[in-house]
Amino acid sequence: MTERDRLFETVEREVATILGRARAALQERARLVHPELTGSAYLCLIALHEHDGGCPQSRLVEQLALDKGVVSRAVSDLERCGFVERTRDDQDGRAYLLHLTSAALVRLAEVAQQRRALFMGRFEEWTDAEVAELAALLRRYNAAFQSGRLVGNATSAG
Numbered sequence: 001m002t003e004r005d006r007l008f009e010t011v012e013r014e015v016a017t018i019l020g021r022a023r024a025a026l027q028e029r030a031r032l033v034h035p036e037l038t039g040s041a042y043l044c045l046i047a048l049h050e051h052d053g054g055c056p057q058s059r060l061v062e063q064l065a066l067d068k069g070v071v072s073r074a075v076s077d078l079e080r081c082g083f084v085e086r087t088r089d090d091q092d093g094r095a096y097l098l099h100l101t102s103a104a105l106v107r108l109a110e111v112a113q114q115r116r117a118l119f120m121g122r123f124e125e126w127t128d129a130e131v132a133e134l135a136a137l138l139r140r141y142n143a144a145f146q147s148g149r150l151v152g153n154a155t156s157a158g
Contacts, residue, residue, distance in 0.1 A: 023039065026039040026042060026043070027039045029042055029111065029115055030042035032111045032114060032115065033045065033083075033107050033108070033111050034081045034083070034107070036077070036081065037077065037078075037081065038073075038074060038077060040064075040066060040070050040071070040073075040074045041073075041074035041075075041077045041078050043064050043066070043074070044060055044064065044071060044074045044075060044078060044084075045078060045083060045084075045100070045104065045108070046108075047060055047063055047064055048060070048084065048098055048099070048100050048104075049100060049104075049105075049108060053097075054087065054089075054097030054098060054099045055097060055098050055099075056089065056095055056096070056097055056098070057071060057072065057075055057096070057098060060075070060098070075098060078104075082101055082103050082104075083100060083101055083103060083104035083107070084098050084099065084100060084101065084104065085098075085099050085101055086098060086099075087099060
């Protein structure tokens with residue numbers, strides 16, 4: 001095994017660790033918003049926050065790459081918590097648009113401050129230059145996914 005192979009094994013292991021921690025953080029963030037909220041409901045909540053004019057449920061399914069049933073249960077949970085309401089789509093009377101309620105917007109703002117403080121606390125001992133370097137490397141890594149380079153390499157190697 002070459003040194004480069006060993007380096008990539010380490011990177012792969014570290015990314016897997018980050019993914020595991022991200023799942024745990026997602027659940028933690030969901031509970032900060034509401035004790036009964038699931039991680040998938042939190043993802044829907046965040047996605048809806050990006051759609052000011054409302055969003056059809058089908059768009060959430062596409063955007064989040066989640067199963068229709070998972071999104072349907074998540075939206076029902078968000079409605080029960082008072083965070084989402086449905087309105088008829090003016091363009092298509094058969095369809096509904098999902099909107100965040102004012103209670104959801106207030107709660108997301110409160111949680112954002114807590115979440116940011118927790119996240120920044122993990123980097124207390126890092127310099128601004130180190131944080132900037134990490135941000136740049138993560139952007140580059142994520143850009144490789146968007147361009148399909150990582151996916152294309154993985155499928156052609158297998």
